[in-house]
Amino acid sequence: MRWCQQWLTGIQIPKPDIYAISPPSTSTIVKIILPDKSCRTTGSGPLTVEALLRDLGIDPIAVIVARNGTLVTEDSVVENEDEVRIIRIAHGG
Amino acid sequence: MVHENSPVKTPSCSLCNEPAVYHDKKTGRHFCRDHFIADVEGRVADTIRSRNLIVPGDHVAIALSGGKDSTALLMILARLLPSWDTVRLTAVTIDEGIAGYREDTIHSADQMAAKYRLCHTCVSFLELFGGTLDAFLKGCEPEACSVCGILRRKALNVGAERVGATRLATGHNLDDEAQSVFMNVLRGDLPRLVRDSGSDSKGMFIPRIKPLMFISEKEIAVYLMLHGAWADLPECPYAVHALRREVRGMLATLESKHPGTMLHLMESKAKIEAHCSGVLDTEPVRHCRECNDPCSGETCQLCQLKGRLGI
Numbered sequence: 001m002r003w004c005q006q007w008l009t010g011i012q013i014p015k016p017d018i019y020a021i022s023p024p025s026t027s028t029i030v031k032i033i034l035p036d037k038s039c040r041t042t043g044s045g046p047l048t049v050e051a052l053l054r055d056l057g058i059d060p061i062a063v064i065v066a067r068n069g070t071l072v073t074e075d076s077v078v079e080n081e082d083e084v085r086i087i088r089i090a091h092g093g
Numbered sequence: 094m095v096h097e098n099s100p101v102k103t104p105s106c107s108l109c110n111e112p113a114v115y116h117d118k119k120t121g122r123h124f125c126r127d128h129f130i131a132d133v134e135g136r137v138a139d140t141i142r143s144r145n146l147i148v149p150g151d152h153v154a155i156a157l158s159g160g161k162d163s164t165a166l167l168m169i170l171a172r173l174l175p176s177w178d179t180v181r182l183t184a185v186t187i188d189e190g191i192a193g194y195r196e197d198t199i200h201s202a203d204q205m206a207a208k209y210r211l212c213h214t215c216v217s218f219l220e221l222f223g224g225t226l227d228a229f230l231k232g233c234e235p236e237a238c239s240v241c242g243i244l245r246r247k248a249l250n251v252g253a254e255r256v257g258a259t260r261l262a263t264g265h266n267l268d269d270e271a272q273s274v275f276m277n278v279l280r281g282d283l284p285r286l287v288r289d290s291g292s293d294s295k296g297m298f299i300p301r302i303k304p305l306m307f308i309s310e311k312e313i314a315v316y317l318m319l320h321g322a323w324a325d326l327p328e329c330p331y332a333v334h335a336l337r338r339e340v341r342g343m344l345a346t347l348e349s350k351h352p353g354t355m356l357h358l359m360e361s362k363a364k365i366e367a368h369c370s371g372v373l374d375t376e377p378v379r380h381c382r383e384c385n386d387p388c389s390g391e392t393c394q395l396c397q398l399k400g401r402l403g404i
């Protein structure tokens with residue numbers, strides 16, 4: 001089991017291998033880390049988290065979203081080189 | 094795409110100027126980290142006080158599975174209860190025997206109990222019923238949740254009795270409760286719809302309480318994340334078989350499109366309950382002829398199930 005204790009506390013944690021994918025060269029590409037830990041990018045420019053989730057076919061109620069390591073609301077905007085991590089909420093327990 | 098009237102990059106808290114981490118779509122309010130935590134804890138405290146879920150002198154057994162809901166329940170109660178002295182907390186964990194799933198969550202429960210210096214008791218299906226859930230379910234996986242529910246109920250009662258608890262607190266959240274209301278309606282099960290968990294024991298079992306019943310699953314996830322207590326745990330492998338899974342999907346869609354749907358379901362239940370009070374619950378308490386536990390028929394659900402499974 002992985003406890004992500006330091007996750008949002010600002011402590012630098014080693015970046016997972018997934019970041020080894022060569023970064024996009026333009027500055028308007030949002031990096032997305034999906035619940036299954038796979039990584040993709042979108043070049044559609046500034047958009048709200050809600051719109052991003054809609055584009056990805058993800059129900060906002062089933063996930064929480066961090067932008068650059070900080071939790072954000074669905075009406076926040078992602079743009080430029082933001083890194084968006086989408087975390088699925090496991091049921092039960 | 095965002096054009097004119099574009100939303101701000103990070104909305105601010107409705108109560109201060111800090112960046113918001115949660116947006117309550119029903120009320121339209123934004124919360125920063127501190128105000129979100131205060132709001133959740135305040136609502137749990139209100140639920141406990143207004144319903145007398147915990148009173149001075151109580152010894153509360155927390156049903157600590159190690160999953161997110163019971164972990165949040167433990168954290169919130171541990172924060173609230175010092176202000177109500179004379180209340181004691183103990184953790185009770187049930188090991189159903191689900192290979193590949195329970196090991197991680199039990200480890201997590203151990204860690205949480207140790208961190209909060211709580212006494213921690215574990216009760217296993219193996220010890221109590223002579224086998225694991227995996228073994229009992231061979232060939233009847235689609236019934237997993239109802240079988241497990243009946244066995245767990247007994248195991249939790251045994252655990253709470255062992256530690257001498259006066260209340261048994263479970264981590265059921267708003268989503269769970271709204272799903273249950275909907276499922277009981279879909280099954281046409283009015284008695285179960287109005288039977289509240291505290292009263293179904295009819296004074297014979299340790300009363301069950303659900304302090305998180307008005308906190309949504311998403312709020313619980315955000316609460317844990319903000320405390321650095323988020324754990325990426327697996328889901329129960331049997332959950333795929335359940336009606337609840339379908340109901341959860343439907344309700345999630347409705348809640349997204351019509352914020353407040355789950356709360357409205359709870360309000361409907363409360364209104365039906367008020368109308369039915371004293372009407373449905375008049376059956377005299379009987380005792381199971383096999384195990385002597387209180388029940389409504391000749392034999393209790395647990396003994397019927399044991400007969401069927403050959404336990």
Ligand SMILES: [Zn+2]
Nearest residue numbers: 106109125128
């Ligand atoms: Zn605030």
Ligand SMILES: [Zn+2]
Nearest residue numbers: 381384393396
């Ligand atoms: Zn019985």
